Amino acid sequence: AQTVTQSQPEMSVQEAETVTLSCTYDTSESDYYLFWYKQPPSRQMILVIRQEAYKQQNATENRFSVNFQKAAKSFSLKISDSQLGDAAMYFCAYMGSNYQLIWGAGTKLIIKP
Amino acid sequence: NAGVTQTPKFQVLKTGQSMTLQCAQDMNHNSMYWYRQDPGMGLRLIYYSASEGTTDKGEVPNGYNVSRLNKREFSLRLESAAPSQTSVYFCASNPLGGFGADTQYFGPGTRLTVL
Numbered sequence: 074a075q076t077v078t079q080s081q082p083e084m085s086v087q088e089a090e091t092v093t094l095s096c097t098y099d100t101s102e103s104d105y106y107l108f109w110y111k112q113p114p115s116r117q118m119i120l121v122i123r124q125e126a127y128k129q130q131n132a133t134e135n136r137f138s139v140n141f142q143k144a145a146k147s148f149s150l151k152i153s154d155s156q157l158g159d160a161a162m163y164f165c166a167y168m169g170s171n172y173q174l175i176w177g178a179g180t181k182l183i184i185k186p
Numbered sequence: 187n188a189g190v191t192q193t194p195k196f197q198v199l200k201t202g203q204s205m206t207l208q209c210a211q212d213m214n215h216n217s218m219y220w221y222r223q224d225p226g227m228g229l230r231l232i233y234y235s236a237s238e239g240t241t242d243k244g245e246v247p248n249g250y251n252v253s254r255l256n257k258r259e260f261s262l263r264l265e266s267a268a269p270s271q272t273s274v275y276f277c278a279s280n281p282l283g284g285f286g287a288d289t290q291y292f293g294p295g296t297r298l299t300v301l
Contacts, residue, residue, distance in 0.1 A: 077228070082226075106288040108289075115294075116274065116294060116295045116297075117292065117294055117295070118229075118276060118278075118292035118295075119292075120289060120291075123288065123289060125288075164228055164229075166228070168288055172217065172236070172280070172282060172288070173219075173231055173234065173244065174219075174229070174231070174290060176228025176229045176230070177228050178226060178227055178228050179226075179227075179228055
């Protein structure tokens with residue numbers, strides 16, 4: 074069975090600086106998708122970025138980028154120029170051939186003004 | 187285009203009471219999902235419906251039933267609520283088979299407390 078591990082329960086960063094959130098996963102599949110979702114205090118689950126495993130190029134979305142290491146089964150999220158609005162829980166998730174999402178436990182990101 | 191909507195937003199039940207959580211999507215998606223989120227944990231899949239007329243169990247189905255009423259609506263029923271079902275419940279949908287089939291879109295969640 075697939076698993077997703079986020080080893081950092083909480084991270085903090087100074088506003089305008091860069092922070093990296095870690096995620097590792099375990100799977101025997103070769104084709105799959107990986108996601109980072111953001112959950113602010115409003116509870117809404119918001120897609121931040123997605124990566125298709127067959128693509129070697131790392132996904133980027135404005136200030137958000139990933140470091141996808143397929144052989145190491147690692148999928149970290151880098152947030153550049155951190156803003157107060159980035160404060161939230163961040164969840165890493167895996168989707169394999171059955172289209173079901175497997176979630177990590179989340180990392181709470183605190184932004185210091 | 188409202189996306190995925192859920193009702194109610196909040197609910198308090200007594201042990202043994204029943205209730206139905208409603209979910210609807212207006213994106214013409216084929217697949218719909220029900221998750222629960224407990225403190226300190228990621229989401230866990232309760233039930234899903236890959237297409238209209240089909241439902242399947244997820245990771246934590248015990249104590250729940252679902253109905254895929256039509257392509258738009260997917261309801262979750264608690265027949266006899268227990269305190270262990272206190273959680274935040276999320277509904278989600280994805281196209282499955284089309285462009286962006288891998289991305290799930292989430293509703294705003296329902297906070298359920300069972301006393």
